[in-house]
Amino acid sequence: MVLLRSLRWFFLLFTFGQLNEQYVRATWPLLNCSAIKLLGLFPDSVNTSERSELVIHSSAMFKAAVILSQQYNITIDEQFIGWEAVQTDGKAINAVSSTCHAISTSNIVGIVGPVLSRESPIIASFGERVGIPVISFGATDPDLSDRNAYPVFYRTVPSDYAAASAIVQLFIRFNWTSCTIIYQSDAYGSGGLKVLTQAFIDNDVIVATT
Template sequence: MVSIWNFQWLCLHFILWQCNVNYVKTMWPSLNSSTIQLLGLFSDAINTSEPTTVSIHSRAMFKAAILLSQLYNITIDGKYIEWQTIQTGGDLMDSLSSTCRILPNSSIVG
């Protein structure tokens, strides 16, 4: 009886470990027809390529705010707002480099 309980407990822990937030991927819908974009810079731990939980949640809230603006028809000059996100890895120069790569494709509005 005890070994069955331990096995069930072990299975539960394994399932919960597999459902860790770092492995959950989602598709964020977008209209992809706007020239108005916001750039979100999201910091991770220094010298890592894996996103932190705070970075994942911050990025999700940023995208959710943009989607809500589209849902409520919030526009700039009649165009919906879209997003670009950059995972910084905690490195200032990498953040600046990524920003410079995105900017030539965008119109800057202050």
């Protein structure tokens, strides 16, 4: 009986705790909350109403990071960090155009994105030219690891070298000696093909066809 009563009290405390959490949960920061901003580049098309899960999740994390920076009093020149987000349609030219417009109209101090490897080289080069760091959360092209070519580019995901190494270890584990590589015809696919082919050659695995 005592145990049952304790469980009831625990359930009530947990329920009120959850309700209280809902009321104190922070809302997304406003676009005009600060003159100093991070620019987020996301790949969804501006001509569609559907948003992919990737964009929904990544943009939510982007805004959540801004909220956390404000809650922990992280400032630049004694100002909180704001945000601005644009959609690039997954095209490098759109990414550059949107970035140029944002930088010309706002005080952008950093770029988060783009997610795609085909967009990243030109944005990384642009960031170097204007002195703004670029941090991608999805670009895996190994060439982007070249610090001489892309000194202001960073990423939160490993390059294709890590995936290639894991695949080679799988071949070694099962004594597979040849393969056919199927890849998508863009910067992401060709970059992965180059790294994986070299990894196979270094470990005496025959690439029959691609």
